Amino acid sequence: MELLTALRTTGAIRSFTDQAVTDELIAEILDVARFAPSGGNRQPWRVAVVRDRAIRAELARLMQPTWDEYIAARASGQAPFNPVDYAAPTEVTAAPNELLDTLVDAPAVLVIAADLSQVAAMDLELDRLPLVSGASVYPFCWSVLLAAHHHGLGGVLTTFLARSEPEATALLDLPADHAISAMVVLGVPVTRPIRLRRRPVHEFTTVDRFSGTPLASPTDQHDP
Numbered sequence: 002m003e004l005l006t007a008l009r010t011t012g013a014i015r016s017f018t019d020q021a022v023t024d025e026l027i028a029e030i031l032d033v034a035r036f037a038p039s040g041g042n043r044q045p046w047r048v049a050v051v052r053d054r055a056i057r058a059e060l061a062r063l064m065q066p067t068w069d070e071y072i073a074a075r076a077s078g079q080a081p082f083n084p085v086d087y088a089a090p091t092e093v094t095a096a097p098n099e100l101l102d103t104l105v106d107a108p109a110v111l112v113i114a115a116d117l118s119q120v121a122a123m124d125l126e127l128d129r130l131p132l133v134s135g136a137s138v139y140p141f142c143w144s145v146l147l148a149a150h151h152h153g154l155g156g157v158l159t160t161f162l163a164r165s166e167p168e169a170t171a172l173l174d175l176p177a178d179h180a181i182s183a184m185v186v187l188g189v190p191v192t193r194p195i196r197l198r199r200r201p202v203h204e205f206t207t208v209d210r211f212s213g214t215p216l217a218s219p220t221d222q223h224d225p
């Protein structure tokens with residue numbers, strides 16, 4: 002697949018056909034994704050390909066309360082779970098989630114963790130949420146999605162499981178000092194979005210300073 006097209010069209014896919022995704026194909030995808038960059042080339046990612054239906058059911062059960070809270074928070078006009086001004090909603094009700102409801106039957110489920118002994122947490126001492134160490138594992142996750150797209154698959158990266166890391170650690174035998182980073186679900190898409198909604202360059206890019214003038218750019222180029 003042409004690189005720029007792939008970058009513009011790899012949207013989140015949450016509904017899959019029944020077509021199986023073999024371990025061989027997953028291995029091929031991971032064999033490409035492993036070329037992702039990481040701090041100091043430490044490659045801290047670990048991947049569990051979860052086939053066991055009971056484990057999948059438990060993963061979905063662990064994530065459901067976080068989804069319910071996400072929906073309630075969004076309904077109250079918040080950016081859910083943001084570390085700046087988030088206030089947990091007082092009323093949370095069960096919300097359906099197709100991905101979680103069908104996780105047991107999903108074509109492929111990957112849980113991706115990071116070995117914290119191998120990441121450089123450059124912003125750990127700052128008086129704010131540390132963010133930088135994730136940059137050593139999320140490019141890998143994105144490369145999984147891009148490589149999957151190349152093979153005709155689609156998928157979605159989710160982070161809800163991180164909120165249940167203690168339970169997930171026991172469930173998945175996650176080694177000590179590893180962080181649950183993402184769950185990536187893959188399969189053949191039922192439909193694939195053609196145009197993704199993204200902000201134009203001038204809305205998030207300025208010259209010299211973040212207070213500077215917007216960068217002149219071909220902002221409204223059409224997606225392929």
Ligand SMILES: Cc1cc2nc3c(=O)[nH]c(=O)nc-3n(C[C@H](O)[C@H](O)[C@H](O)COP(=O)(O)O)c2cc1C
Nearest residue numbers: 011012013014015100157158159160161194197198
């Ligand atoms: C860090 C991160 C966390 C995400 N978490 C979830 C999630 O928990 N559940 C989900 O359905 N999608 C999740 N997504 C997918 C986003 O919702 C999706 O990338 C975004 O809405 C853009 O959607 P689009 O590609 O369809 O335009 C996540 C994506 C990222 C990068």
